[in-house]
Amino acid sequence: MSELHGNFSQNLKNIGTVGRSLSTWLLLLVPLSAAIGALCAVFLWLLDWATQSRFHYPNILYLLPVGGAAVAWIYARFGGTSDAGNNLIVDEIHTPSAGVPLRMAPLVFFGTIITHLFGGSAGREGTAVQLGGSLASTAGKYLHLSNAQTRLLLMAGVAAGFGAVFGTPLAGAIFALEVLAVGRLDYAGLLPCLLASLIADWTCHSLGAHHTLYHISYVPPASAPLFQHPLLLAKAALSGVAFGLVALIFAEANHKFGALMKRLVPFSPLRAAIGGCAVIALVWIFQTRAYLGLGVWSAIPGDPTISGFFAPSTDYWSWALKLLFTVVTLSTGFKGGEVTPLFFIGAALGHALAGLLNAPTDLFAGLGFVAVFAAAANTPIACTLMGIELFGAANAVPITIACWVAYTCSGHHGIYLSQRIATPKHDRLTTTLNDTLRSIRPVK
Known part of the structure; x- marks a missing residue:
């Protein structure tokens, strides 16, 4: 007692x-x-x-x-x-x-x-x-x-x-x-x-600040045949591979092009000026301003936007063009961040994959929205929760699968090089305590 x-x-x-x-x-x-x-x-x-x-x-x-x-x-x-x-x-x-x-x-x-x-x-x-x-x-x-x-x-x-x-x-x-x-x-x-x-x-x-609302209308039918939902999840996993690889390309392009520009143009104001001229040149080459700014909305009818990728249409290359515009902007010293462009890239890629895989457009745009960011930032749990907060819990399973597959496929790369490696994604990587993504990059 x-x-x-x-x-x-x-x-x-x-x-x-x-x-x-x-x-x-x-x-x-x-x-x-x-x-x-x-x-x-x-x-x-x-x-x-x-x-x-x-x-x-x-x-x-x-x-x-x-x-x-x-x-x-x-x-x-x-x-x-x-x-x-x-x-x-x-x-x-x-x-x-x-x-x-x-x-x-x-x-x-x-x-x-x-x-x-x-x-x-x-x-x-x-x-x-x-x-x-x-x-x-x-x-x-x-x-x-x-x-x-x-x-x-x-x-x-x-x-x-x-x-x-x-x-x-x-x-x-x-x-x-x-x-x-x-x-x-x-x-x-x-x-x-x-x-x-x-x-x-x-x-x-x-204080009156508002955020753009995104909606996924697709809901897996409870009475679907046994093969239908597993097939959809398989498509989500396959898309997750593409999301992870594109996230890897984005992160490495930013780091490598940024390092190259610093080496070639040490004076940072000149480097940013060159980057600004390069963005203007891209606008002239592709004859569009759709890939400037956030890409959340546009005043120009027909421009690709994040919201627009949730609707059926045909757009296979907006993800690549947004990636190019963003890498040129950020790697030459402009300020902002990577995440909203990653939302755009992911939603656009999911939109394109939905057409190729005969999958629901809005669902796969949503999967790409969060999964590319999950892979680039190495934050699959946060991005799974983000997907549920933004799109609802009805599609929590495909959201989770896409985020985790993308995270795995991006390897030990990411947009934040100060991240430390606590649990390697595969056994081939041998790390010591406090190794960062920066420290395991090849020295050139």
């Missing part, structure tokens, strides 16, 4: 410790996450303004080289370590050192707006994650938090930014845990990340 009483007393003490810890984190995370959510709302409004302005004043495209050079010069003059972007945040979470500078937030914020205003093909996740990470790091320094507490606060900042900018708080929380290491979730940050992502998303919505 005394042993039982002792266990009960110890459990009460543990509950009290957890309660005090949770109260402390609430005091930290509520204002921080609300601030990140508010900034994401302003960022989304300005992105929409930039996109509308680009359509309203089409000749603004010719200022892309000037805008890119200006942003690159500001980063070179004032940015310091900020230019490392998301990789700096991942490194700081693994090994806290100098921290993430607060100036990263305004630099990436306005740098991304300029990229989209003048027509660069980029995303928005990088901006949101860096906003969250820089604010969280600054809060940790100001409050003199320990390295362990700062690490958790950085993860929560990443979750808040990601969850708010895409309107997917569950995916945002898991992304912040999963993006740190291939094949491992850091459960220590689960509650702070979930809380931060939810608060930021609620704040963003309450």
Whole structure:
């Protein structure tokens, strides 16, 4: 009886410790996450303004080289370590050192707006994650938090930014845990990340920021013949192979072309100006502006868009053209992110594969939407949850299959080279503790 009483007393003490810890984190995370959510709302409004302005004043495209050079010069003059972007945040979470500078937030914020205003093909996740990470790091320094507490606060900042900018708080929380290491979730940050992502998303919505809604009307019929659903899942798995390979191509093209440009043109403003001229040249070569900006919507009727890929039509090459425009933009130094272009590439590729495989167009566009990102970021769990949050749970099984097959097929590659390898995807890779995707790349 005394042993039982002792266990009960110890459990009460543990509950009290957890309660005090949770109260402390609430005091930290509520204002921080609300601030990140508010900034994401302003960022989304300005992105929409930039996109509308680009359509309203089409000749603004010719200022892309000037805008890119200006942003690159500001980063070179004032940015310091900020230019490392998301990789700096991942490194700081693994090994806290100098921290993430607060100036990263305004630099990436306005740098991304300029990229989209003048027509660069980029995303928005990088901006949101860096906003969250820089604010969280600054809060940790100001409050003199320990390295362990700062690490958790950085993860929560990443979750808040990601969850708010895409309107997917569950995916945002898991992304912040999963993006740190291939094949491992850091459960220590689960509650702070979930809380931060939810608060930021609620704040963003309450301020009137809206996210594009995507709908998959296909629902597997309960009375389908035995072979029909397994055949659909086999098609989803086969498509997952293509999604993974395209994600690999995207990541490697970004890294290799970016390294080549840095070697050939060390002066970053000139490099960005050349990139801007190259984007303009691509517009003239292909006679289209459809692959500029986010690609979520277009004011030009008939332009391919992410939403448009969920409807039946014939478009087999938009994924490749968006990949080309985005690689040229990002690898020459423009700011933004990779994720929304990856959504476009994935949805376009899924749309094309649906026609080839005689599969539901909207379903396979949705599978590509999340699976290419899952493979490129090595975050299959977060992307599976994102698919369920965006499209509903009716097709959770094909979403899961596509994400995991794509993740496996992309190999040990990815858009975030600071990711560490916790569980190799295959036995042929031998790694040591703290190996990163960067460290296992061939030295040239």
